[in-house]
Amino acid sequence: MNNHFVAIIIFVFSFVSCGDSPFLNTQDSKKSATSTEINLNGKIDLSTENRSNQSQLQEGVFKLQALWGHGPSISDENKMMVILTDEGGNRFDFQGILDVYIWMPDMGHGSFPIKVTRLSEGIFELSEIFFTMDGYWDIHFEFIINDEVVEAIKWGLTL
């Protein structure tokens, strides 16, 4: 049984000190970002209740422009700035909740929750965006008012 104990100790030692492998690639990445700017169109139609009770809410057609501050990359935290403008080029002041998540449709899973911070009228910062692997990802933008998704648009990219 002593031999077992020694063998188990060796295994345990290997387990806690490893996290490495001789098969891993030691070459640097040759890939570059696939895009730096995202441009999408959306429209928000308020319900009668929201229009009467919350008159400050803006509705109508808007343009979403998203600029990568860092990324997109699979090896780093990615950051994005989202700017909403109306048809006249003025800021579209969406005062609901902007929810953003990424989804990999082929693999059937998403990733770590994305942090959305409202910086100013129609300007949001997205951080803690982590693409866990290579492949095609959808970035979903959901506009939520009173727990209702009033608009949902998405953008696809391949890493």
Next chain:
Amino acid sequence: MGINSLIIFIYFILLSPLSFGAACCGGGSSVANLIVGDYRTQLSFGYTNMAITHTVNTDGEFIERDKNNQEVLETMTAMASYLAADYWQFGFSIPMHKNTHKTDYKTSNEMGVGDIKLQPAFEFMPELYYSKWKPRGFVFLQHNIINSRSVYNTKSEFATDAFSQGFNTTTLGLYFTKIIGNFDLTVSTEVHTSPARKFKSNGNEFWVTPRDGNSTQLTIGFSPQASNFHFGTNLKSSYDGAKKISGDIESLGTSKSYTEAGLSIGLRVADKSYNVSYTDQTFFGVAKNMNAAKIISFNLIHFLDL
């Protein structure tokens, strides 16, 4: 080497790929943890190092992972099997996982206990008399009990806390083994199914409905005369249907498949056996929609007549 030792080595070859399971989207399914020799109990301890070297897209294209995106999944598994009656046996396994993801941004690693497996098995084709061609045959039923997070409800940036595949999977399989002289041949096949499960992540609630899957493995081994060594090679093919996502997120995934090859060397010393194996999921370049890996395994087994 005697027949008993050879039988034990056959088990070893199958023990090697026991607990594969990438944090996400890796290829791995369980092979039966069976007693095939003349003993009542076996205790096993194994270590597996799985290095994700390639991502395979839906077109079957292998994309090598870069230096700044390295992922290694390590597993230590404790297993036990007990022969309760002449042809009935029961077993279980408990894994401890350590997932490491290295990028230029940071190195993330987490450790935790993975899913528990329970397994009854029945020898429906015992070797009661000598036959040149008739193998021994087992049927096994294996159930996976969720015990940790999966990629669907991960709280880690690179899903390093995803020690589970996420579902209470039930597997039904057949296992045949035959010894001819110094050579041995083993064929194992299984089908598995999983119930749908509801997840909540990033403010979204959604159901994931897995599709059924299957795998088949062929193993050929050789033990030189009057030697305690055994050399083996195995070939395995696996398929899993596309997952359907419904609820706040609507999506239909893509099926996953791969073919892997492996080599093993074993040594028998009294009532203990030691085995090392190498498995390559990139060897044939045949796969789809998964993370392909190169895997090294070490196994220690103790046979008892309790």
